[in-house]
Amino acid sequence: MRNLASLLFAGGLAFLLMAIAALLPFGHPPVLAGGAILEQAADQVGAANIVTAVVLGYRGLDTLGEITILFAAAAGLGLVLGRRRAGAPRDPDAGPVLRTGAALMFPLLVLVGFHIILHGHLTPGGGFQGGVILAAAFFLPLLARPGTPVDHPGLSLVEGTAGAVFIVTGLVALLTGGEFLQPLLGTGTLGTLFSAGTLPILYLALGLKVGAELAGLLARLADAETDT
């Protein structure tokens, strides 16, 4: 009975989606807000990468929500995951090739991650992408040597401070007579590293937060005891 109901529901949903897809005209959808942003973003925000102008400028509140979702997910996981017993066995270290590879990759990944974060307002990329690369940099040694101790207090310090910097930057705008999350410091020259006002600061905070959060999350998951 329940399977039948699920089947009917799924079938109906698929039919509805297909019918809608057939109704939607192909090609030129209306882009009211998008068109306006494309015209004005370079002057208003000063970020050469318009995606960044949208992510941190026009829809900064959404971005704050997104990083908070990641934080909430990490906190929820921390509440739910079991603690590791002291004597629980771990996987053995990987072979020398992997260990050396991980050690070699670490500085390169950190460099690439920071480059992508700091150039987020100029070229494709930004805090989310760079943050993930940073997290990978710190997770790679853990894969090669599962016994490596993880500095969770340090990670949560970076995570908390970076999140606070993001919000405080927004609050400074509010307290100086603007609106919450309004970009400050002028727009600068389009295309230079020091442009787009406070957006690079926001992206740096965002990147560090995403990196620390994801690294901590992956480390916790890897650290959780398995049944075997």
Added chain:
Amino acid sequence: MSQIALTIALPFLAAFLLPVIGRVYEALARVLGPLVLLYCLWLVLQLWGTGDGHPVALAMGGFRPPMGITLYVDRLALLFTLLVSLMTLLLWPWQRAADSRECALTLLLAGSASGLALSGDLFNIYVFYELVSVASFGLVAVHRSGAAFVATLRYLVISGFGTVLALTGIALVYSQTGTLNLAQLAQLAPDLLAGPVGLAGFLFMLLGFGVKGELFPVNTWVPEVYATAPARASALLAGLVSKLSLLVVLRLLVLLYQQEQALQLLLLLGVLGVISGELAAWRARDLKRMLAFSSIGQLGAMFIAFSIPGNAGLLAGLALALHHLLVKPALFLLAAGWPGAVERLRGLARGGPLAAGLFVLLALSLIGVPPLPGFWAKMLLVVGLAGQESGYLLALAVVLGAAVLEASYLFRVVAQLYHRDEEAARPRPYLLDLGSAALAGAVLLSAVPFISPLGDWLAGTAAQAGDREGYIITVFPAAGRPLYSAAGGGKPALAAAGPLPEPKP
């Protein structure tokens, strides 16, 4: 009025900093959350006092709508922001205050709930709704029992499904209109969203945002989660979060979908919710499950109320919602001290006369016995339904029948509580839970003599919330005037740049 954004930002900030502060100075971490919520409460009250009652639109980041995100502050949004701070404060997890993660999640819930109440942007609403979901996943699983994990997993899957549906609906709306700003959508909706694609968008958004509102087909998570989650988390979800979901549906209906088909759809799902919820509650043997099922039924009645065209429906729905927001959390807190099947409550009134008396009072108001506020809320619904056509009369019959069922199963509990045979020495509710429930009972009783001015005030609020033209004019004032009249002339430089794009299809 710009400071209202603090009710979103400060809880987030505190939540981010809690783990850091907890390591350095634990006593501060314990009280930081309540302090922040207290400040938010004070702030909203102050804004309430200084405001002139007219709605205000705030451009987040200083970017004019429709390009930036708008916060829309009317009386209803302010009321909900106030209730968010107040309820989170009352339902703060004091018993487990040592765990900074749980406090952080509660703060995140408060901040995102404020955002949900204030937001005037469809995608922003989605983001905050998702944040409410993710924060609540952790909160309902804190007991870490097998049953709690199973319940949370089901909740997670259904919420995830709902999220996808809501996103699909938003994508459909965006594909038709090219904007996400609610005010601009309200301008465009009569032309662009009246067709089948627009309606399908409504269906998807209704099912998606209805997950927290315990809407009929997407509410199967409710009984298990409320039966296994901590009472304070259940109370927050059933009392507060479900009402925010209703608020989103209200905004969608008022601004985007005033056509008859949308209302009929809502009516149908509401009626099904009432029938299924109340029947399941009638059959339930466990008190928490009974309360959870009856919550589905009562929220169904609110969806029915919103499906009545015009302000009468909004007024009835809001009255029901506020009443439920007061009564249901208190009932959950009382039930926390009485675990297990209804039969095991036998004779509990002798052990805890105050708790039993409160239960009777709250149950009477929930059933709708005059002169308690619950009666007037149901009265508004019945009067609203009676003035309508055929389908609504059927709903009227369902609502009245549901009241009889409600009376039957709630009195079953009351009869057990006041059973004479046995001596009872059972666990009583925690003092803190009992205190919060008693506060709700006191508010309920003290509302009785003021029911008429309260009703007038609520009618004004409903009229303002139902004013579509007012919403559009507030967000897009006539050309040439500033977006909002910020005192002190601190006009954002960015907002002044560039003309407002003409909203045209």
